[in-house]
Amino acid sequence: MEVNTNSTDKLKKYFQINSEKFEETLLSEAINVRDKIDEILRIGNIDLVNNAHKLIGYIIEGLDQELLAFAKQEGIAWATHSIPLSFKLEWIHAIRRTLWDLIKNFDELTEKNIKEEFFRLEKQINTRVDVFLNAFFINYSTYKDTLITKQKELVENLSVPIIPINPSICILPLIGSMDSFRVEIIEEKVLSEIGKLRIDTLIMDLSGIADMEEDVIFGLMKIIDSISLMGCKVVITGFRKDLVKNITKLGIKFSPQTHTLGTLQQALHTYLLPGFAYSSLSSK
Structure with a gap:
């Protein structure tokens, strides 16, 4: 069951207003990744901070098809450039923690308390984060296997x-x-x-x-x-x-x-x- 549209719109607007706070908290959570952001951008043209905002938008608005397409895009990009998966895991979990931290503040500030909808919101958000992670790893593994197979064939032909x-x-x-x-x-x-x-x-x-x-x-x-x-x-x-x-x-x-x-x-x-x-x- 979806959170009502009014609450979703308010939450979306709240995150837009507090985007700088979101980034600041996210970087403080992702201790190991924050020093690798520029390197990952250089190696794989992957903008972690911008992509975090995009992911949050898909999650809050319930754009499931866009979420899956984004997970596939990310999985292939990380597999192509062989970026350590430990960074991706830390980054996504940091996004999850930061998201809930801001929702807590939103709950305290909003005119209409959303406690009665909390469990529905929790299920939606955590499920979508898990769906993203699952699709990311499936596409990462599939594309990585394809690369390995092609490299093996190339080596065999060259040998x-x-x-x-x-x-x-x-x-x-x-x-x-x-x-x-x-x-x-x-x-x-x-x-x-x-x-x-x-x-x-x-x-x-x-x-x-x-x-x-x-x-x-x-x-x-x-x-x-x-x-x-x-x-x-x-x-x-x-x-x-x-x-x-x-x-x-x-x-x-x-x-x-x-x-x-x-x-x-x-x-x-x-x-x-x-x-x-x-x-x-x-x-x-």
Whole structure:
């Protein structure tokens, strides 16, 4: 049940008149946040004080749709800029306390005492603050999950940069550390791209990989065999000394369909040179 319109209008007007008092009390309540207001404005273009006034207006006037839309906007903004949630919690709870502090003064000053409507007012205001917080966190979490998923996909794509050279030849330059997780990503991405792009020859350059653990080496060999099974020629370039030693020590031998060259430049020269016969690789 809503507080009558007359009381709502009076309360709204009271807050407008006492906006400076509201800000002063709010900043005294939000001890940790007040020193971060300028930083949050700079990082996320989020005006905490102005938004507090906006939130109070939605709550007092019972503008529930606007309240939910505002919570969504705030949730996405805080998630986008990774602003600590502890600040948001402290700020909202400070707004709640400040709101009730001014309502107490309003109750003492108003011509018509609103004590008979207090419980209805309490339920409305606290419920709306909780609705805002709930919608804020739902939208924060949802958007944050979306960002994490997109970042993960970006990392996966960057970790397997398949570069087309012509319609049938692609390069896969591998750089940085290799672990089992990355090997799984490479396997999934490479086999998928071979089928989609109909790659005839994949040049896998390992010059950016210094060394690998045994399980990673076996995983990479599995990928190379899988590529060959899909009818794609595999050319490996850029083996470093330590990696060659480990592969030799493990007794791993490449299949006849897999060829090696010293450098990526040699592979590009070989495969992009007109009229060069693929079979001649076996004699190199």
